[in-house]
Amino acid sequence: MNRPDFLSADAKYRFIFDHFIDLIMVCDAGFTIIESNEAANIVLGKGESLIGEKCHQVLRQNNRPCVDCPLRDTVNSGTVIPLVKYDNRFNEYFEERCFPILSETEELDSFIITVKNITKSRELEEKSTQMKKLTALGQISSGVAHDFNNVLTVVLGRVQLMKRLSSDPYFLKSLDMIEKSALDGASKVRKIQEFSRPSSKTLNESVNLKNIIEEVVEITRPKWDAASTIKGILIEPILELNDDLFILGDSSDLRNAFTNIIFNAIDAMPNGGILSIKTEQMDNYIHVNFKDTGIGMTEETIERVFDPFFTTKGVLGSGLGMSEVYGIIKRHNGKTYIQSEAGNGTTIKIRFPSAKQSVEKISAAAVAQTNTFSIYIIDDEEYILETLRDFLSDLGHTIHTNTDPRQALADIKKNTFDIVITDLGMPGINGLELAENIKSINPRIQVILISGWALNLNESDLENRIDFVLNKPFSFEKITFTLSEVGKKLAASNRKASS
Numbered sequence: 001m002n003r004p005d006f007l008s009a010d011a012k013y014r015f016i017f018d019h020f021i022d023l024i025m026v027c028d029a030g031f032t033i034i035e036s037n038e039a040a041n042i043v044l045g046k047g048e049s050l051i052g053e054k055c056h057q058v059l060r061q062n063n064r065p066c067v068d069c070p071l072r073d074t075v076n077s078g079t080v081i082p083l084v085k086y087d088n089r090f091n092e093y094f095e096e097r098c099f100p101i102l103s104e105t106e107e108l109d110s111f112i113i114t115v116k117n118i119t120k121s122r123e124l125e126e127k128s129t130q131m132k133k134l135t136a137l138g139q140i141s142s143g144v145a146h147d148f149n150n151v152l153t154v155v156l157g158r159v160q161l162m163k164r165l166s167s168d169p170y171f172l173k174s175l176d177m178i179e180k181s182a183l184d185g186a187s188k189v190r191k192i193q194e195f196s197r198p199s200s201k202t203l204n205e206s207v208n209l210k211n212i213i214e215e216v217v218e219i220t221r222p223k224w225d226a227a228s229t230i231k232g233i234l235i236e237p238i239l240e241l242n243d244d245l246f247i248l249g250d251s252s253d254l255r256n257a258f259t260n261i262i263f264n265a266i267d268a269m270p271n272g273g274i275l276s277i278k279t280e281q282m283d284n285y286i287h288v289n290f291k292d293t294g295i296g297m298t299e300e301t302i303e304r305v306f307d308p309f310f311t312t313k314g315v316l317g318s319g320l321g322m323s324e325v326y327g328i329i330k331r332h333n334g335k336t337y338i339q340s341e342a343g344n345g346t347t348i349k350i351r352f353p354s355a356k357q358s359v360e361k362i363s364a365a366a367v368a369q370t371n372t373f374s375i376y377i378i379d380d381e382e383y384i385l386e387t388l389r390d391f392l393s394d395l396g397h398t399i400h401t402n403t404d405p406r407q408a409l410a411d412i413k414k415n416t417f418d419i420v421i422t423d424l425g426m427p428g429i430n431g432l433e434l435a436e437n438i439k440s441i442n443p444r445i446q447v448i449l450i451s452g453w454a455l456n457l458n459e460s461d462l463e464n465r466i467d468f469v470l471n472k473p474f475s476f477e478k479i480t481f482t483l484s485e486v487g488k489k490l491a492a493s494n495r496k497a498s499s
C-alpha cells in the first residue's frame with residue numbers, strides 16, 4: 001500500500017476517503033451515487049463499486065426515494081438530522097446523515113451520505129440505562145423491604161409468643177396460619193433483597209448436591225405430574241448425579257434456586273420433553289447442569305433473564321425466579337451461565353467451588369441452650385423491643401431494654417452485661433458506632449446486630465465490633481441458636497481468661 005504523502009493530491013484524498021470506517025457516498029440531486037468509499041462498497045455492494053446505483057436502493061432496497069429520507073429533514077430544518085435504522089440484512093443498527101451541497105443559486109446540487117454502525121454503542125447505552133434502572137429499583141425496594149421486615153418481625157414474634165402460651169386448638173390453628181403467612185411474606189421480601197445483596201448469612205453447611213437435587217426433584221414432583229395428567233404430556237427427569245460432591249452452602253437457599261430452575265424448565269416444555277440434571281467435579285469446581293429440551297430463549301431474553309421482574313409469561317410469571325437464582329449462586333461464590341437458543345432448549349450451567357473440608361451441619365441439638373445471660377436490647381421500635389424482651393425473659397435471661405442508644409451506653413458503662421442486642425439504624429447513634437463504643441468499654445460483651453436492611457457488612461466492618469448478625473424478621477429458633485453460639489464464644493473466652 002502506498003503512503004499518502006507520496007501521492008498526488010487527488011490520490012491522497014481518495015486514500016483518506018477509502019480508509020474511513022464509516023460508509024460514505026456522494027449522490028447527485030436525483031439520488032444517484034456518484035462516489036462511494038471502500039467501506040460502502042464492501043458493506044452495501046459486496047465489494048463492487050456503488051457508482052450509478054440509487055442510494056435508496058442500496059440502503060433500503062426501495063425503488064423510490066425513502067419516505068423518511070434524512071436529506072429532506074436536514075434541508076428543511078437547516079441542521080443535520082441523523083436517522084437511526086435497524087437493518088435486518090445485517091441485524092445491526094446504523095445511523096445515517098446527509099450533508100447537502102448547494103449550487104451557486106442555492107439549489108440542491110448533490111449530497112453526501114455517511115452511514116455509521118452504532119450497534120455496539122447502542123448496546124452499551126442500553127446496558128448503562130439498565131444498570132441505572134436496576135440501581136434505582138434496588139434502592140426503592142430495599143427501603144420498602146426494610147419497613148416490611150420491621151412489621152413482620154413484630155407479627156411473627158407476637159404469634160410465636162402466643163403459640164407458646166395457648167393450648168386451644170382453634171387458636172393454635174389460626175396462629176399457625178398467621179405465622180405461615182408472615183413467613184411467606186418474609187420470603188417474598190427476601191427474594192427482592194437477595195438480588196443485590198451478598199447476604200451476611202454464613203455458609204456453614206456442607207451440602208451434598210446429590211441429596212439436594214433429589215429432594216428438589218421430589219418437591220417439584222407435583223408440577224411434573226400435573227403436566228402429564230392435565231396436558232397428557234410427558235416430562236421426564238433424567239438424573240446423572242455424582243455421589244459425593246459437597247459444597248459449602250445453605251441448603252434451603254440452594255433448594256430454592258434449583259426449584260426455580262426446574263419450574264422454568266417445566267414451563268418451557270409445554271409439549272413435553274426431557275430435563276437432564278447432571279453434576280460433575282472438574283479440578284476445584286463442581287458443575288451442575290440443568291438441560292431442557294424446551295422452547296429456548298431469544299438473545300434479548302438471555303440478556304435480561306436475571307433482571308428482577310423480567311418475565312415473558314405475562315401475568316403467570318413474576319420474573320423473580322432467575323434473579324433469585326443469580327443472587328443465591330453468587331452468594332455461594334458460584335457462577336451461573338445460560339446456554340440457549342430460541343427453539344433449541346436451554347442449559348443452565350452452574351459452577352461452584354468445591355468444599356475443601358466438610359463442615360458440621362448445624363444440628364437441632366445445638367439450638368438447645370442452657371446458659372442464661374444478662375442481655376441489653378436497644379431498638380428505636382418499641383414493639384420490636386417488647387417482643388424480644390418478652391421472648392428472651394421467657395427463656396430465663398435477665399433483660400434490660402432501651403429505645404435510646406445514648407442512655408443505653410451510659411447504662412452499659414455502669415453495669416456489666418453479657419450480651420447487647422442492637423438495631424442498626426437508630427436516630428442519634430447507629431448500631432455500628434454503638435457497638436464500637438461498647439467494645440471499647442468492655443471487649444468481652446457480645447454484640448448481636450439486628451437489622452431490617454439487606455446487610456452488606458464486609459469483614460472489616462464486622463471485625464472487633466459485631467459478633468453476630470440477625471436479619472429481620474427472625475424466628476425465635478434463630479435467636480435461640482444465635483444465643484447458644486454466643487454462649488460457646490463466651491465460655492471459650494472464659495476458659496482462656498482463667499488459664
Ligand code: ADP
Pocket residue numbers: 260264265268292294295296297301305310311312313316317318319320321322323345346
Ligand atoms: P418467571 O418464571 O416468573 O417468568 P424467571 O425469573 O424465573 O421468571 O424467568 C424469567 C424469564 O426467563 C422467563 O419468563 C422465561 O422467558 C425465561 N426462562 C427462564 N428459564 C427458561 C428456560 N429453561 N427455558 C426458556 N426460557 C426460560
Ligand code: MG
Pocket residue numbers: 260263264319320321322
Ligand atoms: Mg420462574
